[in-house]
Amino acid sequence: MAQVTLRKVIKKYDEVLAVRGIDLDITDKEFIVLVGPSGCGKSTTLRMIAGLEEITGGDIAIGGDVVNDVPPKDRDIAMVFQNYALYPHMNVYENMSFGLKLKRTPKDEIDRRVKQAAQILDITELLDRKPKQLSGGQRQRVAMGRAIVRDPKVFLFDEPLSNLDAKLRVQMRTEIKKVHQKVRTTTVYVTHDQVEAMTLADRVVVMNAGLIEQVGSPNDLYHSPATKFVAGFIGSPAMNFEPCHLEQAAGALRVRLSDTLAFPVPADRTARYASHVGKANLVLGLRPEHIIETRPHIEPNQHDFDTMIDVVEPMGMETLVYFTIAGAELCGRVNPNAGATAGKVMKLRADLSNMHLIDDGTGRVL
Amino acid sequence: MADAAIATTTAATPAHGRYGSMSRDRRWALRWSYFFLVLFACFFLMPPLYMFITSLKSSAEISAATNPWWVYSPTLSNYIELLSQNQYLTFFRNSAIVSVFVVIITMVISVIAAFALARMKFWGSAALATGVFLTYLIPDTLLFIPLFKMFAWVNDTFGIQLMNHWWTLMILYPTLTVPFATWIMIGYFASIPKELDEAALIDGATWMQTLTKIFIPVALPGIIAATIFTFTVAWAQFLYPLAFTTSTSELVLPVGIVTTLIKGDVFNWGQIMTGALLGAAPPLIIYAFLMDYYIAGLTAGATKG
Numbered sequence: 110m111a112q113v114t115l116r117k118v119i120k121k122y123d124e125v126l127a128v129r130g131i132d133l134d135i136t137d138k139e140f141i142v143l144v145g146p147s148g149c150g151k152s153t154t155l156r157m158i159a160g161l162e163e164i165t166g167g168d169i170a171i172g173g174d175v176v177n178d179v180p181p182k183d184r185d186i187a188m189v190f191q192n193y194a195l196y197p198h199m200n201v202y203e204n205m206s207f208g209l210k211l212k213r214t215p216k217d218e219i220d221r222r223v224k225q226a227a228q229i230l231d232i233t234e235l236l237d238r239k240p241k242q243l244s245g246g247q248r249q250r251v252a253m254g255r256a257i258v259r260d261p262k263v264f265l266f267d268e269p270l271s272n273l274d275a276k277l278r279v280q281m282r283t284e285i286k287k288v289h290q291k292v293r294t295t296t297v298y299v300t301h302d303q304v305e306a307m308t309l310a311d312r313v314v315v316m317n318a319g320l321i322e323q324v325g326s327p328n329d330l331y332h333s334p335a336t337k338f339v340a341g342f343i344g345s346p347a348m349n350f351e352p353c354h355l356e357q358a359a360g361a362l363r364v365r366l367s368d369t370l371a372f373p374v375p376a377d378r379t380a381r382y383a384s385h386v387g388k389a390n391l392v393l394g395l396r397p398e399h400i401i402e403t404r405p406h407i408e409p410n411q412h413d414f415d416t417m418i419d420v421v422e423p424m425g426m427e428t429l430v431y432f433t434i435a436g437a438e439l440c441g442r443v444n445p446n447a448g449a450t451a452g453k454v455m456k457l458r459a460d461l462s463n464m465h466l467i468d469d470g471t472g473r474v475l
Numbered sequence: 476m477a478d479a480a481i482a483t484t485t486a487a488t489p490a491h492g493r494y495g496s497m498s499r500d501r502r503w504a505l506r507w508s509y510f511f512l513v514l515f516a517c518f519f520l521m522p523p524l525y526m527f528i529t530s531l532k533s534s535a536e537i538s539a540a541t542n543p544w545w546v547y548s549p550t551l552s553n554y555i556e557l558l559s560q561n562q563y564l565t566f567f568r569n570s571a572i573v574s575v576f577v578v579i580i581t582m583v584i585s586v587i588a589a590f591a592l593a594r595m596k597f598w599g600s601a602a603l604a605t606g607v608f609l610t611y612l613i614p615d616t617l618l619f620i621p622l623f624k625m626f627a628w629v630n631d632t633f634g635i636q637l638m639n640h641w642w643t644l645m646i647l648y649p650t651l652t653v654p655f656a657t658w659i660m661i662g663y664f665a666s667i668p669k670e671l672d673e674a675a676l677i678d679g680a681t682w683m684q685t686l687t688k689i690f691i692p693v694a695l696p697g698i699i700a701a702t703i704f705t706f707t708v709a710w711a712q713f714l715y716p717l718a719f720t721t722s723t724s725e726l727v728l729p730v731g732i733v734t735t736l737i738k739g740d741v742f743n744w745g746q747i748m749t750g751a752l753l754g755a756a757p758p759l760i761i762y763a764f765l766m767d768y769y770i771a772g773l774t775a776g777a778t779k780g
Binding site: 161182187191194196207208211212255259 | 668670671673674675676677678679680684688689692693
């Protein structure tokens with residue numbers, strides 16, 4: 110059993126609070142991704158789990174034992190670094206076996222484990238090469254191999270794909286997921302790339318300014334963000350935010366975006382939003398895929414509106430259109446054949462059944 | 476007329492005349508480089524050449540007013556006489572033992588010190604690292620007076636006479652070599668990515684294992700550079716042995732040559748030159764073998780990669 114538990118964990122550098130008291134329960138065999146912008150404390154959190162940073166306050170437990178004062182080597186963890194951190198003077202075999210040798214593992218056992226890991230990662234033919242003779246992707250595999258041979262309780266990944274080019278990154282992402290499906294070790298993975306977080310994680314932890322914003326499955330975070338930060342961070346292109354206010358209209362609610370544009374709020378949300386009528390600081394959140402071209406058949410809660418298109422970005426399978434409502438720039442995803450042209454008025458359709466209403470003062474999704 | 480002249484000038488000016496030519500710039504840069512390199516090489520190789528020429532001359536020929544750059548009757552008598560003297564071999568042996576041990580002592584101290592200062596973040600480590608470098612800036616001529624006092628104190632307190640023993644130099648030279656070697660090694664260790672020792676730490680290595688199994692192999696060029704530096708300083712040191720050793724059996728090569736081959740105002744030039752030339756050989760041989768490493772060590776950290 111290798112669950113990892115963080116209780117009120119704090120990290121202070123001099124007077125700067127890098128991590129402001131976070132609680133997190135990672136279950137056995139789970140793949141957790143910590144994601145957030147740079148400086149949000151995600152790497153610091155990982156390094157505290159690894160034992161590379163002392164914790165200022167709180168408790169960290171691995172497999173039920175509090176490890177606050179346990180040195181890294183006795184925590185039974187393995188870490189993969191962004192710059193691989195392979196020992197340059199050792200070949201791949203020696204790199205992978207270094208940890209086991211220090212633990213005085215029998216030679217044939219080392220050999221068996223290294224060869225098994227090499228097979229999992231498909232690097233058997235590289236075992237006698239030096240790191241400088243390897244490509245970026247191969248080095249990344251070796252770094253993972255070094256982690257796998259130790260058979261640790263927890264894998265820690267610190268932005269392992271950041272140094273690879275875009276194509277290789279996608280390939281290695283799949284590779285990491287495959288490896289996790291094979292070895293089923295509890296994994297904590299840090300990245301600033303929300304696509305990496307969504308594709309790899311069983312659960313994603315979104316961090317911001319030293320605090321956890323939300324923990325949840327990739328789909329939970331995407332469809333039910335708890336805060337404006339999560340709503341804006343997860344998803345690409347990012348969710349549209351449009352300042353708005355709620356108004357009462359003939360027993361129903363309306364969300365007004367500008368003097369000329371207002372949409373009825375879906376009936377099932379009327380009760381939820383009723384108390385916010387007339388409040389200032391409200392923001393409507395709507396993902397680009399919920400602003401589409403107009404179609405002959407109209408679903409409930411969908412509403413057409415005309416707008417001047419500012420910029421058109423053809424992506425092949427879809428076209429992104431950018432337009433402005435009351436000073437805020439919004440993005441929609443339309444069919445490539447819908448005839449979007451910059452500088453021309455286009456009829457678009459907003460799907461309000463997927464709307465989010467956000468209190469901009471507290472940052473909470475209502 | 477005027478129009479024609481303009482036309483001719485324009486046509487005759489090739490494109491690279493107006494914009495300059497890369498290949499021509501490079502040719503000129505190379506010419507100047509060669510000129511100065513040859514000039515400096517001549518300037519610095521002149522003394523050893525002069526030593527070599529003089530070492531092949533008899534005393535009579537040296538004192539005769541002939542062309543100093545030519546040997547009329549070459550002889551190996553200087554070499555034979557010098558190498559058959561026991562005291563010259565004693566100087567050589569003293570120098571060799573002192574230098575080798577100074578290198579060993581210096582490298583053990585400075586590698587461990589540099590590792591601690593560069594990597595084991597502790598309170599005051601940065602100030603200490605600067606302090607190490609500042610000690611190097613103190614001229615050795617200022618150090619030997621307090622060292623005299625310290626030796627006298629040791630003699631008074633413990634009854635151990637440190638003066639006039641060749642092995643005392645093994646304690647003295649590190650005061651010059653350790654600060655600089657430590658400084659070189661701090662710089663070299665600092666260029667090793669931090670993740671490398673973190674990876675070793677997670678792999679289960681102790682600080683000492685991280686040093687011996689990761690840092691020393693990775694920093695080998697830097698260690699070799701520091702070794703060569705230390706050996707050169709120890710081998711060529713003149714002031715300390717002159718001040719601290721007096722008996723012929725305790726002298727090292729540079730002082731030995733000067734004190735035994737100059738008697739009053741009689742200079743035995745032939746043997747002095749021979750002795751100096753032979754004395755210059757060991758550092759030369761070491762340089763020749765380790766030159767590539769030395770240059771790699773000196774330029775380390777200049778570029779990333």
